[in-house]
Amino acid sequence: MAEPIPPITLPPAENPQQEGExxxxxxxxxxxxxxxPEAINQQIAERATQVFVRQRMEGENDLGALVIAIVTEMQAFDFSKSFFSEFAVANAVSDLLLDSLGIDRCCGQ
Incomplete structure (x- = not known):
C-alpha cells in the first residue's frame, strides 16, 4: 500500500502581516x-491574504489546513469577472508557499 504524503508544517509565524504583504x-x-492582468486579481489576492494572515495569527501552521481555509472562505468571493476559482487561488497559495520554503512540489516530494 502507498504511504500517505506527510503533512507540511510551516514555521511558526513571527510576523503574519509581513508574510501577508x-x-x-x-x-x-x-x-x-x-x-x-485584470483589476480583479488585486482583490482576489487581497482576500486570500486576509484569510491567510488571520489563520496564521490564530496559530495555524499546517499547509493543508491553510489551503482548506482559503478554499472555504473564498467560496463567498464573486469570481464572475475572473478566470480563476477558489480552488485555483488556494492551490496557487500552496505552490507559492512551497516554493518560498524550497520544497519541491513535484510528485509529492
Missing part, C-alpha cells in the same frame, strides 16, 4: 502572469 504581492503577480 509578501503573499499578496507574489499571488497578484502569479494571477497576472497565469492568464492576463
Amino acid at each position: 509578501w503573499l499578496k504581492s507574489v499571488l497578484c503577480q502569479w494571477l497576472d502572469h497565469e492568464f492576463i
Whole structure:
C-alpha cells in the first residue's frame, strides 16, 4: 500500500502581516502572469491574504489546513469577472508557499 504524503508544517509565524504583504504581492503577480492582468486579481489576492494572515495569527501552521481555509472562505468571493476559482487561488497559495520554503512540489516530494 502507498504511504500517505506527510503533512507540511510551516514555521511558526513571527510576523503574519509581513508574510501577508509578501503573499499578496507574489499571488497578484502569479494571477497576472497565469492568464492576463485584470483589476480583479488585486482583490482576489487581497482576500486570500486576509484569510491567510488571520489563520496564521490564530496559530495555524499546517499547509493543508491553510489551503482548506482559503478554499472555504473564498467560496463567498464573486469570481464572475475572473478566470480563476477558489480552488485555483488556494492551490496557487500552496505552490507559492512551497516554493518560498524550497520544497519541491513535484510528485509529492
